[in-house]
Amino acid sequence: MSYNINNKGYYGAFGGAFIPEMLYPNVEELRQNYLKIMAEPSFQEEFHQLLKDYVGRPSPLYFAKRLSEKYNTKVYLKREDLNHTGAHKVNNTIGQILMAKRLGKNRIIAETGAGQHGVATATVCALMGIECIVYMGEIDIARQAPNVARMKMLGAKVIPALSGSRTLKDATNEAIRDWINNPVDTHYIIGSAIGPHPYPDMVTKFQSVISEEIKWQLKEKEGKEDPDYVVACIGGGSNAAGTYYHFLDKEHVGIIAVEAAGKGIHSGESAATSALGKEGIIHGCKTLLMQTPDGQITEPYSISAGLDYPGVGPLHSHLYKSGRGEFYSATDDEAMTAGLELAQLEGIIPAIETSHALAIFEHKTFHPDDIVVISLSGRGDKDLQNYIDYFKL
Amino acid sequence: MNRINQKLQEDKKLLSIYFTAGYPNVDDTATIIQNLETSGVDMIEIGLPFSDPLADGPTIQASSTAALKNGMTSELLFEQLKDIRQSVSIPLIIMGYFNPMLQYGIEAFCEKCQAIGIDGLIIPDLPVDVYHSEYKATFEKYGLINVFLITPQTSDKRIHFIDSVSDGFIYMVSSASTTGAKVGFGNTQTEYFERIADMNLKNPQIVGFGISNNETFTQATTYAKGAIIGSAFIKHLTKNGVNATDEFINTIL
Ligand SMILES: Cc1ncc(COP(=O)(O)O)c(C=O)c1O
Numbered sequence: 001m002s003y004n005i006n007n008k009g010y011y012g013a014f015g016g017a018f019i020p021e022m023l024y025p026n027v028e029e030l031r032q033n034y035l036k037i038m039a040e041p042s043f044q045e046e047f048h049q050l051l052k053d054y055v056g057r058p059s060p061l062y063f064a065k066r067l068s069e070k071y072n073t074k075v076y077l078k079r080e081d082l083n084h085t086g087a088h089k090v091n092n093t094i095g096q097i098l099m100a101k102r103l104g105k106n107r108i109i110a111e112t113g114a115g116q117h118g119v120a121t122a123t124v125c126a127l128m129g130i131e132c133i134v135y136m137g138e139i140d141i142a143r144q145a146p147n148v149a150r151m152k153m154l155g156a157k158v159i160p161a162l163s164g165s166r167t168l169k170d171a172t173n174e175a176i177r178d179w180i181n182n183p184v185d186t187h188y189i190i191g192s193a194i195g196p197h198p199y200p201d202m203v204t205k206f207q208s209v210i211s212e213e214i215k216w217q218l219k220e221k222e223g224k225e226d227p228d229y230v231v232a233c234i235g236g237g238s239n240a241a242g243t244y245y246h247f248l249d250k251e252h253v254g255i256i257a258v259e260a261a262g263k264g265i266h267s268g269e270s271a272a273t274s275a276l277g278k279e280g281i282i283h284g285c286k287t288l289l290m291q292t293p294d295g296q297i298t299e300p301y302s303i304s305a306g307l308d309y310p311g312v313g314p315l316h317s318h319l320y321k322s323g324r325g326e327f328y329s330a331t332d333d334e335a336m337t338a339g340l341e342l343a344q345l346e347g348i349i350p351a352i353e354t355s356h357a358l359a360i361f362e363h364k365t366f367h368p369d370d371i372v373v374i375s376l377s378g379r380g381d382k383d384l385q386n387y388i389d390y391f392k393l
Numbered sequence: 394m395n396r397i398n399q400k401l402q403e404d405k406k407l408l409s410i411y412f413t414a415g416y417p418n419v420d421d422t423a424t425i426i427q428n429l430e431t432s433g434v435d436m437i438e439i440g441l442p443f444s445d446p447l448a449d450g451p452t453i454q455a456s457s458t459a460a461l462k463n464g465m466t467s468e469l470l471f472e473q474l475k476d477i478r479q480s481v482s483i484p485l486i487i488m489g490y491f492n493p494m495l496q497y498g499i500e501a502f503c504e505k506c507q508a509i510g511i512d513g514l515i516i517p518d519l520p521v522d523v524y525h526s527e528y529k530a531t532f533e534k535y536g537l538i539n540v541f542l543i544t545p546q547t548s549d550k551r552i553h554f555i556d557s558v559s560d561g562f563i564y565m566v567s568s569a570s571t572t573g574a575k576v577g578f579g580n581t582q583t584e585y586f587e588r589i590a591d592m593n594l595k596n597p598q599i600v601g602f603g604i605s606n607n608e609t610f611t612q613a614t615t616y617a618k619g620a621i622i623g624s625a626f627i628k629h630l631t632k633n634g635v636n637a638t639d640e641f642i643n644t645i646l
Contacts, residue, residue: 018491020448020517021542022569024551163454164444176447183546183569281492281518282445294466295496296444 003248003315003324009197010286012322014314017196019284022180026188027284029103031198037102038095038205050094051209054127055084057091059210061217061373066345073366076227077348077376078214080239087351087378088207088239089120093189095206097124100187107186109133111161111175113140113168113235114306114353115147116378117191122156132156135174137167140305146382165299168235168309172283192236193313196284200241200313207242214373215246222371229254229366232375233357234273235306237313239377244319254326255319256364258356259312260302261329271300272329273312274320282311288320303332303386306353306378330359336390338362339380351378352386396484396512397538397561400435401597407619408610408645409436409599410626411488413456414473415465416442421635422473423480428635430483432642438515438621441470441489448517450573452624456631467497471505478510486540488515499528503535513538513561521551525558540564545585549592556594565589565598565617573624575603578612586616610645 009015009031019027037043051057059082064075080088093110100108108125110132112118118134125132134151138160141148151158164170172194179188193200193207215225230247232240234257247253262270270276277288282297289311290298302308312320319325330338339355342348350358354377366372380387387393400407410429414422422439429437442457442465449457470487477485487506494502494516506514514537519528521541532539538561543552546569555563567582589598600613601621613620622645629641 016523017520018518018523019520021520021547022448022544022566022571024520025544025546025548163458169445173445173447177450177571180448181570183544278496280495281490283447284518291492291496293496294468295493296461297492 001322003318005201011315011318013279014287014317015197015200016286017284018281018286019196020180022183023176026179026183027196033103034099034198034202037099043098043102046098047095051091055090055094056082057209058213058217059083061214061221063221064346067342070345071361071366072368074369074371076218076371076373078210078243078373079376080210081348081350081354081376081379085116085120085123086381087116087120088210088242088375089117089191090123091209091242092191092203092206092238093117093120093124096187096189097128097130100189101128103187105185105187107131107182108189109135109175109178109186110189110191111135111168111171112191113137113171113308114304114351115140115144115151115382116306116351118156118158119147119150119154121189121191122151122154125156126154133178134158135161135171135178137161137165137171139166140168140171143386144305144382167305169297176283192238193241193315194236194283194285194311200285200315203238204241204245204315207238208245210239210242210375211244211246214243218371218373226250226253227371227373229256229370229372231256231258231357231360231372233258233307233353233377234312234316235309235353236311237316239375241313241315243375255324256360257316257319257325257327258360259327259329260304260307260335260356261331262301262303264331265329269301271302271308271310273310274327275329277312285314287311287314288317304335304352304356306351307356328360328363330356330362334359334362336387339387340391348376349380350376351380352383354378395536395538395561396482397436397486400484401562401618406614407435407599409438409619409621410434411438411440411621411623412626412630413440413442413453413460414470415460415463416456416627417459417630417635419463419465420473422470423477424635425638426477426485427480428638430481432638433646434483434642435619436484436486438486438488439470441467441487441493443490443493446490448571450571450624452627453572456627467493467502471509474509484512485510486513486515487511491516491519500531503531503537506537507535511537513540515540515564517542521555521558529558542566544569545581552589552592552594556596559596561596562618563594563596563598564621565600567600567603567613570602572602578603578609586613590616607645
């Protein structure tokens with residue numbers, strides 16, 4: 001079985017482009033050009049130069065000694081938190097801003113949940129001198145205040161999404177509506193491996209630098225390219241897609257996804273899409289999503305703004321349904337505890353999104369010889385207030 | 394013959410009205426339809442509300458949210474409409490997003506539509522290509538016309554493809570925008586209307602988005618077979634209730 005996208009834009013039964021006709025010219029323009037543009041030597045050169053000199057790649061693959069001892073296995077952390085702007089999100093925004101420039105666009109829109117993608121987008125727009133508008137749910141604006149301030153300082157306009165649950169789903173709706181209203185000069189930088197084809201594939205390919213580096217870094221450290229497991233948290237699934245990418249067809253590498261269970265999978269306040277979702281259409285993509293029997297999209301919940309999304313990228317739906325991926329979910333409490341533990345064992349404060357991936361040790365026991373690579377997708381600076389409130393620090 | 398095709402043969406400019414089922418009150422659906430027919434409207438689009446209506450502006454977003462809060466569902470809409478053909482003969486179209494229909498089951502949904510006497514569907518997020526390869530046969534089996542949108546950005550080649558797949562009318566979106574009444578059409582619209590009129594398509598066109606009064610209705614129908622009003626009518630419903638449709642329709646025609 002192939003876990004890559006097929007020529008119709010599907011991963012197995014999932015993907016496609018279920019978009020209103022108003023979006024067709026833009027999405028089609030992108031579909032026809034993205035692979036061609038990405039293959040251009042000048043694009044590759046500029047992309048890798050920026051990843052190196054501006055983002056600070058390669059990000060270290062760090063052997064977490066004390067964490068490994070505690071869980072009696074070999075844990076490596078892929079330090080995306082050390083990237084410029086503090087998360088993996090910038091890998092994608094660098095790629096997409098270069099894409100937008102080559103498509104002749106001069107206005108950028110984006111949605112954001114935790115604000116990491118918004119900051120990463122505002123950053124590359126400042127870098128290129130391009131106008132930037134970021135849609136963010138009103139609730140998320142309140143719980144991720146430091147990132148809102150950063151976006152503003154970078155010159156972006158932050159527009160609150162006031163509809164629905166006022167979180168990531170609704171910010172995405174507003175960004176899509178903006179694109180409908182500005183069909184010629186605007187590029188929409190989607191922040192996760194979601195949306196209509198070709199977005200999930202394009203975002204995955206830009207993020208695949210994560211697993212590309214893991215391979216040679218692990219070869220240096222362990223004498224072999226392939227770990228036994230790769231682990232990542234899943235909101236829409238971009239850090240996960242990048243972490244899995246080069247291992248998808250290597251069946252001896254276990255793929256582990258951790259979703260946000262919120263207050264518990266069956267509490268009614270959760271974002272554990274694979275457990276609770278059913279096949280349907282969200283944001284132009286056929287995938288698993290949380291919905292009512294009548295097909296209305298359900299409002300999710302997670303303490304983590306970046307995982308608070310009722311759908312999941314089509315690659316991950318395919319990994320789940322095909323059995324290629326092992327899917328777990330961590331509750332708010334499990335994630336917060338795992339985040340604190342990393343801080344105190346390794347001196348690294350992770351983003352709350354990332355803390356969900358670290359909670360894997362609550363759910364799965366690894367063999368002492370296993371090499372487990374965890375995507376440390378982001379740093380916790382933006383979440384300090386949430387950690388302080390939660391632990392009464 | 395399908396009621397939509399019959400209506401399109403009449404020698405007049407057509408006025409089609411959109412409203413959201415379940416709004417303002419959950420049980421208003423049949424009343425609004427009956428009142429619109431009495432007011433002299435030619436065609437009705439019954440909006441099946443969706444939680445995340447991507448192509449809609451604030452007015453229809455708000456009516457959809459309210460309708461869902463009122464308890465509207467696909468099943469309830471079918472229940473409300475089951476005897477509608479005993480009181481009206483106007484062409485009826487259901488306009489809604491694809492996910493609720495997918496969850497109901499496309500074949501079951503189409504079968505229900507036929508049983509009730511629904512004539513067609515408008516599904517903004519079901520692209521013509523997917524419809525053509527996966528669903529056309531089912532829609533046709535139940536005698537349903539599926540209506541596609543075109544916009545000022547749609548290429549001539551794609552318009553010809555849409556024309557070839559369509560068997561009723563083409564929904565011509567007046568400008569690149571989400572739904573919601575804005576005032577007046579400019580040169581860009583006139584050029585676009587003329588460009589489409591000159592293409593001599595097999596299907597007549599009905600203009601939607603941005604039609605809100607007699608002036609915009611007249612401008613649109615100078616080139617096209619008819620025009621559709623949505624947001625402006627919903628605003629009128631919000632302000633004046635379900636029994637003042639005459640008042641609204643008289644300002645248009
Ligand atoms: C640090 C971090 N990790 C993970 C995510 C989740 O997104 P994705 O699943 O696309 O990687 C986010 C989203 O905001 C994030 O900021």
